[in-house]
Amino acid sequence: MFEKLIQFLFGSAEEQPRHFDNLTYYIQFKNLADDAAHVLVAGATGSGKSVFINDFIYSLSAFGNADYILLDPKRVELVRWRNTLDCVGYACENDDMIGYLNGAISEMDRRYRQMAKKGIVKWDGDDRWIIIDELADLMVTDKKRVMPLLQRIAQLGRAAGIHLLCATQSPSRKTIPAELTLNFTHKIALRCDSAIESRQIIGTDGAEDLPKYGKGLLHRPGGLAWFPIPLTEEDKLKERIALLQK
Ligand SMILES: Nc1ncnc2c1ncn2[C@@H]1O[C@H](COP(=O)(O)OP(=O)(O)OP(=O)(O)O)[C@@H](O)[C@H]1O
């Protein structure tokens, strides 16, 4: 029965093995969403950060136990998901994005109060992902306001089921301070311009030798692992998003 349901939702795992619709990839992204407190994705321009984020949202939408808030400083990358069922917020202006970060903190505090009332230490409702493509854009223009909010979510979000997924092009100390990076339990380096950048993201060389796109290196508490990032084709994305409209 479960197998049938999975086939209905995702199609057969055998066909189109390189396509994102392959169940393996959903499971990979689902595991990441389940395991990670927060995820940072970094790499050179054109290395597939936005493709990763689309895959991630696509997966979240398939499993239906998480909602998401989309912060889109570039204004074009995430807007297509804006009216999907599980999207509980979308913003691309700084003030609005900061409003959503503050809102996430209020929600976090509300969840902690509820947890205390129930006597539980881990939020038992849906997860919420706050997804930012691209973090550097937001930091460059509004670091003073943004940093403390991100820091608070990064430190306290996990137990309340509030998680950050941030993509960034330039992982320099300026755009992502070390104290913030520390709280990202899962860091994925896509192709980088230099070994220095690779080290800034995953603590080791290697991401500078990755293919132009399609493959990442995941740094997680258990160590390093490959992380394939297939492209969700445009027509698939459109079809999926059309199905998910509110
Ligand atoms: N796995 C993949 N397979 C095939 N093509 C891919 C793959 N990943 C990325 N690409 C191609 O590379 C392009 C750039 O990817 P993407 O927009 O995700 O990069 P990015 O890292 O977000 O870049 P930027 O820093 O400019 O935002 C995609 O539009 C797509 O054409």
Ligand SMILES: [Mg+2]
């Ligand atoms: Mg991008």
